[in-house]
Amino acid sequence: EIVLTQSPGTLSLSPGERATLSCRTSQSVSGSHLAWYQQKNGQAPRLLIYGASSRATGIPDRFSGSGSRTDFTLTISRLEPEDFAVYYCQHYGSAPSVTFGGGTKVEIK
Amino acid sequence: QVQLVESGGGVVQPGRSLRLSCAASGFSFSTYGMHWVRQAPGKGLEWVAVMWYDGNNTYYADSVKGRFTISRDSSKNTVYLLMNSLRGEDTAIYYCARDRSFFVDFWGQGALVTVSS
Numbered sequence: 001e002i003v004l005t006q007s008p009g010t011l012s013l014s015p016g017e018r019a020t021l022s023c024r025t026s027q028s029v030s031g032s033h034l035a036w037y038q039q040k041n042g043q044a045p046r047l048l049i050y051g052a053s054s055r056a057t058g059i060p061d062r063f064s065g066s067g068s069r070t071d072f073t074l075t076i077s078r079l080e081p082e083d084f085a086v087y088y089c090q091h092y093g094s095a096p097s098v099t100f101g102g103g104t105k106v107e108i109k
Numbered sequence: 110q111v112q113l114v115e116s117g118g119g120v121v122q123p124g125r126s127l128r129l130s131c132a133a134s135g136f137s138f139s140t141y142g143m144h145w146v147r148q149a150p151g152k153g154l155e156w157v158a159v160m161w162y163d164g165n166n167t168y169y170a171d172s173v174k175g176r177f178t179i180s181r182d183s184s185k186n187t188v189y190l191l192m193n194s195l196r197g198e199d200t201a202i203y204y205c206a207r208d209r210s211f212f213v214d215f216w217g218q219g220a221l222v223t224v225s226s
Contacts, residue, residue, distance in 0.1 A: 044218055044219055
């Protein structure tokens, strides 16, 4: 089973700052199978990025994804007040099975 | 627009059963696989199960295999999750979500299941 490790656990930043979130997989994976989700308090998750770097419909271009093999990154170029939330990476494996990382909370500093 | 609405959550005693429903609208339900994903209070996301678009293939997380059953009724645009032999650790918000082959794109608002005596 592939394990996804997200870091840091919590990121304390101010609006306007850049956020860099990491997701590492325990084995090399295809970027096509890597996605990122945003979850605000009390809400369902929302798809942000799929295929490691493709933005979902309606997602602002301040959100970008990158990476390959075992190291993937979600970057928020300039934090807006509505971006403070928890972010999860996800791998969709064969079998199939779906694995989520433990999440990174982006909080207001 | 795509909508997924879960129902059937509630409080249930350990060892008992509960069935969740997820009513889909705004898309061609019979052409999409559907997932259930859960989230224990204050915890992260845990994938539970998936059923392929045609209903012929189902897959489960090890934590629920043999206890939970995913099914669908395309005439009602609904996917179900039958949960048997419930345990305290099954307490969570259960989300249904639409499959897009390598990710899920739309999620319902969730149904809370509390397993407690």
